[in-house]
Amino acid sequence: MMLSEAQAEHSALAQRHLVEQIEAAGGWLSFEQFMELALYAPGLGYYSGGAQKLGKGGDFTTAPEISSLFGRCVALQSADVLRALHAPRILEIGAGTGSNFRFYSTVQAGASAEPSREMLKIARNKTRPDGMALVQSCAESLPFESNSFDAALATLVLCSVKSPQQSLSELRRVVKTGGTIVLLEHVRPGGLLGPVFDLLNFISVPLFDDHINRRTAAAARAVGLQTIQVEKHMLGIMNLIVCRV
Ligand SMILES: C[S@@+](CC[C@H](N)C(=O)[O-])C[C@H]1O[C@@H](n2cnc3c(N)ncnc32)[C@H](O)[C@@H]1O
DSSP states (O other), X not given: OOXXXXXXXXXXXXXXXXXXXXXXXXXXXXXXXXXXXXXHSTTTSTTTSOOOOSSTTSOOTTSGXXXXXXXXXXXXXXXXXXXHOOOSEEEESSOTTTTTGGGSOTTOEEEEEESOHHHHHHHHTSOOOTXXXXXXXXXXXXXXXXXXXXXXXXXXOTTTSSOHHHHHHHHHHHXXXXXXXXXXXXXXXXXXXXXXXXXXXXXXXXXXSOOSSOOHHHHHHHTTOEEEEEEEETTXXXXXXXXXX
8 A cells, every 4th residue: 555645754753763762772672562652652653643544544354344244233233232321421442433423322421432543533523422522542541530430332442452451450440330341342252263263363463453362251250340241143253241340
């Protein structure tokens, strides 16, 4: 793909920043530190820098926008998720371009959090309930007080976050005790497909920053959430996970 002048300039800036950081660190960075900078360096990283990630100009292969068939499958399930969430104050993490806004009930209030400035720009132009604020934030460090939401949701987000454990712990912190967290996620399937996904993960992470072998329900339990429902779809690859805080 040919880069525009602005994209090439942004890319050069990001590269220079990485080189400076490597030099400042004495000549090398761990893979984790490198990815942290590449993805989240303020104003420059993949998520924080504002590049297009969805649609033809983007590279999120799991994004609902990428294929109308996949989009419709996810939309049907997202609609169920949101209908089930009749909580007064909700939080959505990784809200992307706001594809779930149309399912929010008009009385709902709360926040839609998303780290990408560019996606937030698109989301801002979509209709959402007046009480839903748009907030730029990663799931691992949510800028909300503890116990400030009645429910939370994420659709196709925990495959992308840097740390599912930290993200789920944050959700547990900001949702009130007794509240609900609903996750619609693609995960590591069971049976023979599991090891296949383990292998494919070696390709999906470097290429798309998409972790296709995460055990999201188990991760939720590991941070102390109670999984009250795990509905498996598409050979166990898509899970609807309902947690109680
Ligand atoms: C596949 S898209 C899904 C978007 C939206 N939830 C939907 O269903 O249309 C993954 C989303 O996760 C977001 N994301 C990536 N890393 C994140 C993080 N550390 N915390 C929160 N969201 C993150 C991406 O910016 C992107 O919007």
